[in-house]
Amino acid sequence: MKQTGNLRFGRRWTCMSGCALLAAWLGVCGAGGQQPQPSSGPSEAEVLLNLLEQKGLITAQEAAQTRQELSRRLGDAQAAEKEPDRVGLRSWVEKLDLYGDLRLRFEHRGGEDGLATGDDRMERNRWRYRLQAGANLDLGENWRAGLRVETGPGGRSSNVTFGDDSGPWGKESDRLFLGLLYMQWTPCEWATLTAGRQANPFITTVLAWDHDLTPEGLSESVRYRNGSVEWFATFGQFLYDDANPDNPFGSGVSWSDAFLLGQQVGIRWTPHKDWKLTVAPLLTFYSGAGDSFRTPFTGLTPGDSTGINDLCILETPIELAWSGWVVPVRLLGDFAVNFSGSDRARAAGQSAYDDEIHAWLAGVELGSARKKGGWSVRVLYKETGLFALDPNLLDSDLFDSRLNLRGVAWQASYAFTDFLSLSLTYARAERKEKALPTGAVGDLGGSSGTAWLDDYQLFQADLNLRF
Numbered sequence: 001m002k003q004t005g006n007l008r009f010g011r012r013w014t015c016m017s018g019c020a021l022l023a024a025w026l027g028v029c030g031a032g033g034q035q036p037q038p039s040s041g042p043s044e045a046e047v048l049l050n051l052l053e054q055k056g057l058i059t060a061q062e063a064a065q066t067r068q069e070l071s072r073r074l075g076d077a078q079a080a081e082k083e084p085d086r087v088g089l090r091s092w093v094e095k096l097d098l099y100g101d102l103r104l105r106f107e108h109r110g111g112e113d114g115l116a117t118g119d120d121r122m123e124r125n126r127w128r129y130r131l132q133a134g135a136n137l138d139l140g141e142n143w144r145a146g147l148r149v150e151t152g153p154g155g156r157s158s159n160v161t162f163g164d165d166s167g168p169w170g171k172e173s174d175r176l177f178l179g180l181l182y183m184q185w186t187p188c189e190w191a192t193l194t195a196g197r198q199a200n201p202f203i204t205t206v207l208a209w210d211h212d213l214t215p216e217g218l219s220e221s222v223r224y225r226n227g228s229v230e231w232f233a234t235f236g237q238f239l240y241d242d243a244n245p246d247n248p249f250g251s252g253v254s255w256s257d258a259f260l261l262g263q264q265v266g267i268r269w270t271p272h273k274d275w276k277l278t279v280a281p282l283l284t285f286y287s288g289a290g291d292s293f294r295t296p297f298t299g300l301t302p303g304d305s306t307g308i309n310d311l312c313i314l315e316t317p318i319e320l321a322w323s324g325w326v327v328p329v330r331l332l333g334d335f336a337v338n339f340s341g342s343d344r345a346r347a348a349g350q351s352a353y354d355d356e357i358h359a360w361l362a363g364v365e366l367g368s369a370r371k372k373g374g375w376s377v378r379v380l381y382k383e384t385g386l387f388a389l390d391p392n393l394l395d396s397d398l399f400d401s402r403l404n405l406r407g408v409a410w411q412a413s414y415a416f417t418d419f420l421s422l423s424l425t426y427a428r429a430e431r432k433e434k435a436l437p438t439g440a441v442g443d444l445g446g447s448s449g450t451a452w453l454d455d456y457q458l459f460q461a462d463l464n465l466r467f
Contacts, residue, residue: 045070092140100133101466105159108459109400111444114431114452121455122444127162134180142187148180156210156396180214194219201234202264203280205317206395207334207361207382213393215260228270232280236262240308241290258290258308274324278317284390285312298348298437299386299403300451305439306392310344313337313389315359332363332380341387348387353436356385356404369413369421378411382429386436397460398427400442402453405429409458419466427458 046067053063089096110123134148151174152158158179165172182196194201200209201219217238224231243255266280286308297307315336322329338344341357350356363380382399383406394401398409407429415421431438431454440451 093137094140095138097136097138098134099136099467100131101464103130103465104463105129106461109443109457111400111450111456112454113450114434114454115450122449124443128159129162130158130160131176132158132179142185144184144186146180146182146184147178149176150179151176153177154396155214156212156401158212190223192221194221201236202262202282203234203266203278203317204282204315205332205334205361206380206398207317207359207384208313208315208336208389209393210395210397210401212396217259230268230270232266232268234262234264236260238262240286241292243288243291255291255294256288258286258288258293261285261287272324274322276319276321278319278321280318281314281316283312283314293392296347297344297387297391298350299391299439300437302440302446305441305445305451308390308392309347310338310340310387311390312339314339327367330365332361332365334361336360336388338388341385344387350386350436353386353433356387356433356436359384359388369415369423372415372417374415376411376413378409380409382407382409383432386433386438391439391441396442397425397458399429400444400453400456400458402429402438402442402445402456404432404436404438405453405456406432407456421464423460423462423464425458425460425462427456429456430454 049058049063049066052058053060058066105126105128107126107128108123109126110121113120113122130151132148132150134146136144136146138144150158151160153175158177160173163169165174178197180197180199182194182198184192184194184198186192195218197214197216198219200211200213200215201221202209204211215236215238217236219234219236219238221232221234238260239257240260241258243257245252246256247254262282262284264280264282266278269277271277289308293306293308295304295307296309298304313336315334318333320331336359338357342354345351345354345356359382361380361382363378365376365378367376368374369376380398384394384399384403386404389403391401391403394403399405399407407427409425409427411423411425413421413423431452437451438453440446440449442449442453444450444453444456
């Protein structure tokens with residue numbers, strides 16, 4: 001009988017201990033559904049633990065152990081509540097970054113026809129907008145992917161002009177296009193491989209490249225840092241123009257796809273925390289001619305102002321940045337030479353001007369408008385020879401995508417907030433060689449424009465909103 005009583009007592013003790021732990025567990029479950037505030041007093045589980053301990057049904061040690069378990073599970077539940085909503089993303093998506101910008105612009109653009117007698121000018125006043133919205137995904141195994149949609153179908157401009165549709169207020173041109181779509185792998189901290197439509201991987205300036213360009217193809221970049229010096233190299237293989245078809249049936253003409261191949265090797269030197277020097281020579285050349293850019297370049301008509309024959313261009317962007325003054329200061333420079341420029345001039349019937357194969361830019365920027373209350377002022381001088389650069393990559397704003405021009409550009413910016421800023425831009429240029437054309441492309445070119453642009457002027461007022 002004595003052993004039986006001890007057995008019953010042990011079972012009752014085990015049962016009561018289990019009840020206490022169960023009550024504590026229920027308290028955790030209830031708290032997981034709705035977390036009590038620190039000022040709301042003891043939880044139900046704590047009250048029950050105190051009662052069981054006072055009745056002698058559990059020891060103080062058992063109560064303390066249960067409280068520790070309760071505290072741990074409450075902490076886990078609170079941490080889970082603080083985790084960001086994954087909006088149903090796959091487990092291997094480590095981070096999703098959404099971004100975008102909206103720009104409203106007023107633009108005046110005008111220039112003279114250099115061949116016309118008198119003051120024959122073309123003027124264009126336009127209200128325009130641009131929208132870009134994108135997402136970057138950081139994935140496992142050092143992979144990354146991204147996409148961006150934007151207004152406007154052009155490679156060098158995503159602008160949409162108010163009122164240019166049938167209407168009033170039609171929406172034919174108010175469409176979205178794919179501006180970026182890429183995958184990127186970083187197998188180690190010093191190497192990156194990218195495929196798809198991507199941001200320009202090269203360091204460039206507005207001398208030779210429009211910053212809106214997003215080339216399609218492959219790029220590879222490597223970096224090496226040793227103290228204050230960082231060496232880097234970037235290689236690109238981009239499909240410039242797809243020939244369709246490459247080899248037709250019958251006796252049709254066979255075309256080859258056009259590729260732009262670029263190699264850049266540069267250095268960033270930071271001798272002091274306030275100084276940084278970047279020098280980044282870039283060599284670009286072409287393979288094939290596609291079916292849209294085969295006509296040799298002359299710059300006289302729209303049809304012969306886009307040819308990519310005889311282009312092997314070396315440009316050298318240089319930037320010296322100094323942050324030790326009252327405001328940041330940047331000195332900018334770029335020099336380009338087309339090693340095949342003489343052949344390009346002869347193919348255009350302009351062998352007397354086979355030295356028009358150089359282009360250069362110099363400028364300075366003061367301040368920074370990246371944060372609320374910040375401001376910046378930039379001044380540039382730019383000069384291009386007719387046979388120096390690829391006309392299809394030129395900046396579409398400052399000098400209207402033209403060659404054989406020289407002139408200056410000013411830009412002032414002010415940040416009202418961290419996300420809202422105003423920029424004012426003015427540019428003016430003249431024909432460099434009066435006997436040569438400027439190309440018949442650009443907003444003042446085409447069939448109704450001129451290939452002999454002179455006294456070019458541009459004014460832009462941009463209201464920029466980032467999100």
